[in-house]
Amino acid sequence: MTLSVLFNTYVLAWLIYLGCACGLQWVFARLSGRLVKHYGFRQLLRAIVAVILFTPVYSRLADNWLVPAWLYGGYETILGQGLDSARAFTGMAFAGCLMLIMWGLDLLRVRRFGGEGS
DSSP, X not given: OOHHHHHHHHHHHHHHXXXXXXXXXXXXXXXXXXXXXXXXXXXXXXXXXXXXHHOEEEOSSSTTOEEEHHHHHHHHXXXXXXXXXXXXXXXXXXXXXXXXXXXXXXXXXXXXXXXXXX
């Protein structure tokens, strides 16, 4: 296979994954909106799902190719590659910390200005 065919396949795979992840995030947002009444907890659950679905990490096997961190970390954990799985889960932890800051700012916004937004 030529490099352009591999790159096109890579881009197509990411487009399919991101489309499915956006759909899953949308469905989860609708379900959590109906099932979880507390605004702060609902937004926290939505943030956790977003971090899990949308955090990428560079693959060691394919140079400069990103893969979903949950998939890469889980796969490398099963294979016993502790360093690679730790790298993937560290990336997810970093993204989670950034999302926690955003969640806290959102709660501050709601408390300060009132209203829950969406």
